[in-house]
Amino acid sequence: MGSIIIREIKQKDNASVAKVVRKVLVDLGVPKVGSAYEDKSLDQMFENYNVPNAAYFVVEENERIIGCCGLAKLDNYEGNVCELQKMYFLEEVRGKGIGSKMINKCIVKAKDCGFDKMYLETLPYMEAAQKLYKKNGFEYLDAPLGGTGHHACTVWMLKDLK
Helix, strand or coil: CCCEEEEECCHHHHHHHHHHHHHHHHHCCCCCCCCHHHCHHHHHHHHHHCCCCCEEEEEEECCEEEEEEEEEECCCCCCCEEEEEEEEECHHHCCCCHHHHHHHHHHHHHHHCCCCEEEEEECCCCHHHHHHHHHCCCEEECCCCCCCCCCCCCEEEEEECC
16 A cells, blocks of 8 residues: 545545545445435535535545545434544455544544534445444444435444544
8 A cells, every 4th residue: 555645625536536435335235326326415525515514534545535534414413413424445445444544533523523423324234334433432323313315324323422
């Protein structure tokens, strides 16, 4: 692996990020309906996260985007909770500790934004991702929070940021 940098997304990254996300979703067999695949925001990630109390980060290796993740206030929820969103890494870089670094970057940002908790949704068969989330302090929930529209994601997890 070359030089790895985690940085905030720039507008010029939009196409590369959308390509990474869609490739990972297809590689993992994620349904195109009811998942992030059909989110309109995928092609304009910079614009969607360039708002207060939100951030989106990319992982870059030798000027090539190989992963990404962000956070924003949880949609359709009254509490002071953010959602860890659209965390995807190309297969070649999974299992190398970058996921934990990215989660930690997002947790620091969420705390800076004043959020009390961080929520996420994933798919049941994404066991490696769930293991990573548990290792980083997320706990399983019995039901979803808010209303993300990702009905295919039936695993819900929450982390206390206090």
